[in-house]
Amino acid sequence: MTTFRSPPFELPPEDRASSPYTGYTRAHWEAAADGLLHAAWQWATPGGALLDLPGPPSHSGVRSDGLEGYARTFLAAAFRVAGAAGQDPHGWLDRYARGLAAGTRTPGRDDAESWPVILDHQVRGQPMVESASVALGLRLTRPWLWERLSDEVRDRAELWLRGALRHVPAGNNWYLFPYTVAGFLESVGRGDAETARARERALELLEGWYRGDGWYADGDGRAFDHYNGWALHLYPVLDAHLAGGGGESARHGARLREHLESFSLMFGGDGAPLYFGRSLTYRFAAGAAVGLGAVTGHTPLAPGVSRRLVNGAVRYFLERGASGGDGLLSLGWHGAHPATLQSYSGPASPYWASKAFVALLAPAGHPLWTSVEEAAPSEDSDRVLSVPAPGLLVQSTGADGVVRMHNHGSDHVRPDEGESAADADPHYARLAYSTVTGPTSAANPADNHLSVTVDGVRSTRRRIRPLGAGHGEGWGWAGSWHVPVFPSGPSTVPGLRVESLTVARGRYELRVHRVLGAPDGARAELTGWATEPGGPVRSQLYGLHGWEAPEEVRAPQGTAFTRWAVLPRLAAADVTGNVVLVALASLTAQPEAGPLAPLVDAVDVRRTGPGGEAVVEVGWAENGARTRIVFGRGAVAVDHVEVGP
Numbered sequence: 001m002t003t004f005r006s007p008p009f010e011l012p013p014e015d016r017a018s019s020p021y022t023g024y025t026r027a028h029w030e031a032a033a034d035g036l037l038h039a040a041w042q043w044a045t046p047g048g049a050l051l052d053l054p055g056p057p058s059h060s061g062v063r064s065d066g067l068e069g070y071a072r073t074f075l076a077a078a079f080r081v082a083g084a085a086g087q088d089p090h091g092w093l094d095r096y097a098r099g100l101a102a103g104t105r106t107p108g109r110d111d112a113e114s115w116p117v118i119l120d121h122q123v124r125g126q127p128m129v130e131s132a133s134v135a136l137g138l139r140l141t142r143p144w145l146w147e148r149l150s151d152e153v154r155d156r157a158e159l160w161l162r163g164a165l166r167h168v169p170a171g172n173n174w175y176l177f178p179y180t181v182a183g184f185l186e187s188v189g190r191g192d193a194e195t196a197r198a199r200e201r202a203l204e205l206l207e208g209w210y211r212g213d214g215w216y217a218d219g220d221g222r223a224f225d226h227y228n229g230w231a232l233h234l235y236p237v238l239d240a241h242l243a244g245g246g247g248e249s250a251r252h253g254a255r256l257r258e259h260l261e262s263f264s265l266m267f268g269g270d271g272a273p274l275y276f277g278r279s280l281t282y283r284f285a286a287g288a289a290v291g292l293g294a295v296t297g298h299t300p301l302a303p304g305v306s307r308r309l310v311n312g313a314v315r316y317f318l319e320r321g322a323s324g325g326d327g328l329l330s331l332g333w334h335g336a337h338p339a340t341l342q343s344y345s346g347p348a349s350p351y352w353a354s355k356a357f358v359a360l361l362a363p364a365g366h367p368l369w370t371s372v373e374e375a376a377p378s379e380d381s382d383r384v385l386s387v388p389a390p391g392l393l394v395q396s397t398g399a400d401g402v403v404r405m406h407n408h409g410s411d412h413v414r415p416d417e418g419e420s421a422a423d424a425d426p427h428y429a430r431l432a433y434s435t436v437t438g439p440t441s442a443a444n445p446a447d448n449h450l451s452v453t454v455d456g457v458r459s460t461r462r463r464i465r466p467l468g469a470g471h472g473e474g475w476g477w478a479g480s481w482h483v484p485v486f487p488s489g490p491s492t493v494p495g496l497r498v499e500s501l502t503v504a505r506g507r508y509e510l511r512v513h514r515v516l517g518a519p520d521g522a523r524a525e526l527t528g529w530a531t532e533p534g535g536p537v538r539s540q541l542y543g544l545h546g547w548e549a550p551e552e553v554r555a556p557q558g559t560a561f562t563r564w565a566v567l568p569r570l571a572a573a574d575v576t577g578n579v580v581l582v583a584l585a586s587l588t589a590q591p592e593a594g595p596l597a598p599l600v601d602a603v604d605v606r607r608t609g610p611g612g613e614a615v616v617e618v619g620w621a622e623n624g625a626r627t628r629i630v631f632g633r634g635a636v637a638v639d640h641v642e643v644g645p
Contacts, residue, residue, distance in 0.1 A: 007318040008327045009035025019373045022271070024311040026360070026369040032314060033080040033357055034090055039327025040073045040351070041095065047102030048095050049113040051348060053328060058346030060126035063116050065346035070099055071130035071137070072351035078137035083360030086144045093145045096137065100149070104156040118163030121170040126344065131164040132177035132235070133354075135184035139242060146188060158190055165198045171414075172219035173231040175202040183239045203248065206236065212389035214259030221417075222464065223428075224390035224410040225277025229289030230355050233259060238358065241296045253298035260293050261300050262387045264309060265377045265394050268435030269401015271312025275560060276405060276433035278412065278425070280340050281331050282352040283322055287313035291359030294368040303367035304374035310359050312376065322350075329353060333560035339426075339441045340560050378403050378435075384476035384504045391466035393478035395504040400589035402537070403435045406502040406509070408480035411464040421487035424460040431461075431500060432509070432529070434587055436537050438559035440530045440567070445553045447530035447567045450500055450513050452484045452575065453523040454493055459484030467499065467636045475505040477638045493519055501636060503627055505620075508599065509585040514631050515575045516612045524572040524579070529587045530555050532562035537589045541568035542596035544603045544618070545582035548573060578612035580605050580631070609633075 011031050014023025044051050051069025058065055077092035088094075103115035118127045138146050138157070146154065162185075164178040179202035182195035209216045209232070215224055216232040233256045240249035266274045273286035287310040293299030294306040301309075320334040329350035330336040362368040377383065378396040385394045391409015396402065412428045413419065426439035430448040433439070440447045451458040467479035479501035485491055495517030503510040515524060528541035541550055547570040555565040570583055582603055584596045602619035616629040624643035629636065 004319050005321055007032070007035065007323055008325055009038065009323075017372075019307070019311060021308050021373045021375070022311040022315050024315055026364055028311075029314070029357065029360055030080060030084070032318065033076050033360070035327055036323065036329065036351075037073055037077055037080075037090070037092060039323070040069060040348075043069070044095075044099070045102075045112050047113040048099035049103030049115060050099075053347035055331060055347030058126070058349065059343045060124045060346065064124060064126045064130075065348055067103070067115050067127055067130050068346060069348035069351070070096070070103065071133035072348055072354055074137040075133045076351070076354035076357050078140040079354070079357035079360045081144065082140040083357075083363065085363070088144065093141055097145050097149060100134075100157055101153045104153070104160045107160050115160060118160070118167055120168040121174060125167070125170070128164045128167065128169060128174065128177050131161055132180040135161055135181040136238075139184040139187055142188065158185060161185065162194070165194050172223070173227050175205050176231060176235040178202065180235050180239065183243070187243070203236070206232070210255065213387050214255050214257070214261060214263070215387065215390045219414065221412070221414050222391075222410055223277075223412040224392065225412070225428075226273070226279065226282070226286050227277070228259060229263060230282065230285040230352065233289050234292055234355060234358070237292055237296060237298060253296060256289065256293055256296075256298045257300055260289065262385055262392075262394060263289060264301055264305070265383060265385055265396055266403055266405060266435075267309050267312060267376055267378060268403045269376060269379045270435070271316035272435040273313055274403060274405050274433055274435055275333065275438045276407070277410070277427055278342055279345075279349075279352070280333060280427070280560070281345055281350045282355075283317045283329070283333070283350065284313040285353045285355040288355040288358055291356060291362075291368075294366075295358060295361045302374055303371035305376065307368055307371060308373040308376050310356065311373065314356060333438070337560045339557065340438075376401075382474065382506050384471050384474065386469035386471040386476045386478055388466075388469040391464070391469060391478060391480060393469060393471075393476055393502055393504055395476070395509070397507045397588070397590075402507075402587060402589055404432055404504075404509070404587055405434070406432045406478055406504065407464070408469065408478040408500065408502070409464055409466040411462060413463045419462040419483065419485045419491070421460040421462070421485045421491065424462060424485070429461045431502070431511070434529070436561065436589065437529050437531060437539075437587065438561050440555040440559060440565060441557040444555035444557050445527060445567065445569070447527050447555070449527050450498060451525045452496065452498065452515060452518060453525065454486065454519060454521075455489060457486045457488050458525070459486050461485075467501070470638065472640060474642065475503065475640050477501060477503045477640075479636045479638075493517070499631065499636065501629060501638070503629075503638065503640065505625075505640075507586050507588050507590070507593065508596075510618060510627060511583045511585055512616055512629055513581045514612060514614065515579045515581065518575045518577060518579065520576050522575050524575045524581060526570045526581070526583055527553070528568040528585050530559055530565040530567040531587075533564070533566050535562060537587065538593065539568055540586040540588075540596050541570060542584045543570045543582075544584055544600055545605050545616075546572050546579060547581060547583055578607075580614050580616060582616060582618070
């Protein structure tokens with residue numbers, strides 16, 4: 001059961017007249033930034049160059065983690081002070097100025113203050129990431145910090161920052177770190193051919209990663225996640241905004257606007273963003289794209305809707321223990337949660353949440369803060385939205401504010417990477433994610449997963465190949481296929497392939513799977529959502545064709561939402577050869593939600609060809625609606641007709 005608590009720092013009184021959903025105002029944001037900064041600065045070195053927050057180190061080491069503490073909190077302070085036109089009642093910028101001077105005096109030295117040097121990404125390259133936050137913080141606060149530094153300190157800072165331009169980033173959003181450093185150097189008259197090339201290279205790659213519908217891949221593969229908002233859109237759009245527009249501004253702004261058309265539906269009625277993808281310990285940074293759209297005008301959302309979303313995300317985490325009794329953001333989701341983390345996560349990593357404070361660049365008189373909060377997209381009527389470019393299907397229900405995202409296109413597998421079951425990531429491999437559930441750990445039964453069992457070994461899902469997506473009034477679909485990968489024995493089975501398709505309608509998910517080329521004796525299993533036993537959210541799974549009776553299995557390690565979870569599971573005794581399996585699933589917080597069995601009154605599965613071609617027709621009892629799915633050779637077509645009222 002979710003425990004609500006007040007953050008360990010004082011917030012202003014709620015204003016339910018202007019913020020009927022959250023009670024939050026711009027003053028709450030300033031107070032939250034100040035509270036988080038006060039807590040973090042208790043752990044600063046004497047010179048203020050490193051903030052060595054307590055906790056286990058990342059794989060980059062303690063010194064890099066200390067730089068991370070400085071850089072990421074500096075970003076929050078910079079948004080806080082820049083949004084107040086330089087007013088700095090707590091003297092944050094004086095602290096960061098002292099830290100900058102101390103950290104850049106002798107970079108690389110093993111002393112109390114020196115920053116690590118910036119190297120290639122594979123050589124403890126985390127300082128390159130932090131250089132972007134330092135550069136952006138300096139750019140935002142130029143009149144009140146940079147211009148008051150001595151020439152010597154400015155020269156030292158430039159020399160350290162240029163390390164980001166002279167070393168190799170990781171092949172993803174990391175290229176936007178030297179881009180951001182170069183943008184700052186050019187803004188203070190220190191640009192040259194080196195800065196120009198860094199920016200040009202980043203924009204070249206960004207063009208190649210843009211896939212449409214407002215979505216970028218995070219690199220050359222098919223990783224679509226929260227990095228779209230808090231990195232791939234944020235850096236170029238904010239750079240153009242700070243430069244006064246022009247250049248790439250129109251194109252990148254239009255993409256952000258289109259991104260928010262779908263992304264704005266990915267926040268639950270309780271304010272939660274989708275729990276999906278890596279780096280989820282950045283928490284309310286998920287709202288950065290919404291705030292940035294409001295600040296720059298590149299948004300399809302009314303100001304009251306934007307206000308509702310950004311306020312809701314911050315409040316969601318602050319009242320669920322994201323900052324513990326010491327005021328520090330913990331490594332996890334609500335509170336500490338090790339399974340949420342990656343090896344690069346260190347004690348200060350959660351402070352990339354500072355990116356949400358971009359909303360403070362909207363001054364007090366901006367419509368973002370003067371408009372009355374309006375309902376979030378997930379709080380209106382039921383909605384289903386397909387996003388074909390990334391292969392996602394978003395499904396929300398207005399009655400409970402639950403948002404589900406069916407994943408048929410995002411896998412975080414590099415193009416040059418083999419498909420090893422050992423590298424399977426629960427944050428990408430599952431069929432579906434939501435705002436009220438998290439995936440089970442790798443050590444527990446996998447939720448929302450279709451596995452094929454061969455010789456007693458269950459398969460995993462790695463590289464996801466989209467088959468298409470679409471939507472109509474009140475319904476939508478998305479499909480994909482994958483090669484099942486096994487953790488022991490032969491990693492793959494010749495000819496074995498699984499095609500998965502989801503049709504969403506209301507709170508219901510029609511899950512259809514075609515297993516092709518399964519060896520003799522192969523079995524299949526399908527699991528549903530992992531939820532807290534007896535909790536407010538219920539998971540249902542019902543077999544319609546090819547499945548045996550359901551059973552409930554346990555996930556003792558729990559999820560980011562509950563310390564202990566259960567999930568429904570269906571099994572198929574034999575899927576030798578080519579088999580079509582049909583099930584109905586539901587995730588709901590509606591207490592009156594009934595069983596799934598009466599919802600479908602007809603299921604017809606017909607084989608139409610020797611290669612596994614098949615037609616699936618499902619009749620819905622509620623109003624006579626019909627869903628027809630045609631599986632061809634490597635293709636799928638879906639049609640849905642609503643008949644009744």
